[in-house]
Amino acid sequence: MKKRRFRVLAVIAVLFVLTNPQMLIGFKGGGGASPFAGALVLVTNWADDTVSLVDLEQEKELSTIKVGAKPYDVKVDPDGRFAYVTNSAASDVSVIDIQAMLESTKIPTGLSPRDIQLSKDGKWAVTANSGDGTISKIDIPARKELFKVKVGSIPYGVAFSNDEKLALITNWGENTLSVVDLAAQKEIKRITIGSLPYTVVVPEGQKFAAVSSFGSHSILKVNLDTLEVASTLPVGRSPWGLASSGNGKIMAAANFSSNEISVLDAVNFSEKMRVKLNTTSGPSASAGLAAKAKNVASNMEGTGIVFSDLANNTISALDVTTGKITNTIKVGKAPYGIAFLPRKK
């Protein structure tokens, strides 16, 4: 009897290990070096008014910081010293001292700022202010707003051309993309684009901007020479967050309604892989939940993507090489923005 019980228990144990490999301590899946080794990210928790610092490798939330009301987007400066968080139910940006892990000050902007983009040298930034249809250019060292430029209705996303002369702004409320000449402090063109355009990115070294169109279930490519829509790439339903790798080769889109992550080849502007979040090996799948991917961020090489899941209040790491979700970490309520911290040299 004892022998049989022992065998049954052993079989159960083996089955558990085979079906839940991620439960074994240290298992990261896929073999080889993890793209998330030593990776730290900041996450804005929209419904908690906090920002989480997360160690992806250790799968641990290291600390949380109280910021302003409804923190939306976050960007980190090139040194990894300060982070900038837009407070969408206020009219300011929280400056986070990453070493001290506290909010050091707030910089006033237009109403209800959404996405924020930092210049490559980290000396200035632009916010898209959804509440008053403007963008704010911010002097980072002086911690002050330099000027505003009027754009379209309910601006959400912001990106810069590679030479940082133009700012590209998605006007969510009117389905357009504003092109702003930052030196002239003037909108120079407004392009009709998809439906409910949320996020815009310009991959490093590429001559186009990519826009996620939530209502058209596609990513639109805008030629930055002609300032016209060049092509449309269908992805999953309701793409919201869109990110590009530091090397400009990979992009990723969070398909909010179809619970997928689209991994895109930025060079060929094609969909490389679509990962269904309910059928991957992540904890969301094991609990049978419908994930709600809101935002994405990519590492420098485009080998690792992190996305936030609004329904489960988690962030998850996707190994692009294997197409598997390797880590999932609980954060605060409604995680919206994500940014990698630069790796220590």
Next chain:
Amino acid sequence: MCGFHENTGLARRYLRNVCSLFCAVIIVLSVSAQNTTQPEAEIYFGDHIARIDATAVAQFDRGYQLFIKVWNESEGLGPNFNAKSCANCHHIPVPGGSELAPHTFVMHSLSVRDEIGGHTFQRFNVKENAVGENPLPTTYISRKTQSLFGLGLLETVPLDYLTKIEDPKDRNHDGISGRLPRISKGVGRFGWKSQSISIEEFVNTAFTLELGLTTSTYRMSNAMLHPVKGNIKPEVSYDKVLAVSTFIRLLAPPPRRTISQRLIGGDKIFDDIGCSSCHKPELPTITKVGSNRIIHPFTDLLLHDMGPELRGGFREGAASRSEFRTAPLWGLSSTGPPFLHDGRAKNIESAILLHGGEAARSSRAFRLLAQDDKDKLLEFLRCI
């Protein structure tokens, strides 16, 4: 030999114990892994309600496309309007939600007479294909955009039940005298003042006043300012009004969030200090096919006198200046800040403290709570 057998037996026992321990650890790990990933929302903001068939899903999608559609002048937008799309105001956290920027709230003024007999001020105008702003009225009140999640379920709360729970003369002497908003067209159920009797009426009004588009119900385009003669064809067909109404009707209620372990207990405090007298945690529903379910909107759908603290504006429908429909609290944390009908409360605590009239006793009780209990109550409100 004997020693060998003893050693083998010991080894077996050791192996068995190790395996048993391993199994136990695996099972505990499995259970704890499941606990940390418990579903907080089967359905999320913007999804349709569960268990509807493919035809209903297609209707939901069609209504959604009309809801997010940006209307232009050639389609009839204007000549006066507040927004170009339903989603312009109902967009936080996703289409169907509310609006947080106070200056975009809809203004109402007694000096304005809109085409359906109300006082909605239209901020923008279209003249010679250019959009301009109308001068602001000298005095006005602001109304925050309300979230539309779960409205279809509120519509299915039986009138009989609401009639049963109303107590306009406060016969039970609990200080609460909620009443049904009876107006000429029916019983009000939607809006800050319960001024709309149905989702269709709400959609018709929004098309007419907020987007400046004529419907089959309201055929006159900005009639008061720009009278139009004759029986003109509506800019938005009845079919489209119905499609948008269906989309709203099928929008799922907000998801509930997990309460932090250290702050559990807010639900009891909510009850103890009397919030649940009006913000009823449970309401019954009955659908046309007779199936029913309990919903958790935290409202009684009745009008209550909120006293001089919230009084303002003018009489609307059946509601006096100080009467308001009990606002549903589900999804509260995603509808602000700011909070309350005109966005005067910077946070949930401030919104509670601004309650007067029939809610004054609860507001006082909240003020007297220990900080720990206040924190628990606020966490509860952030998660419902």
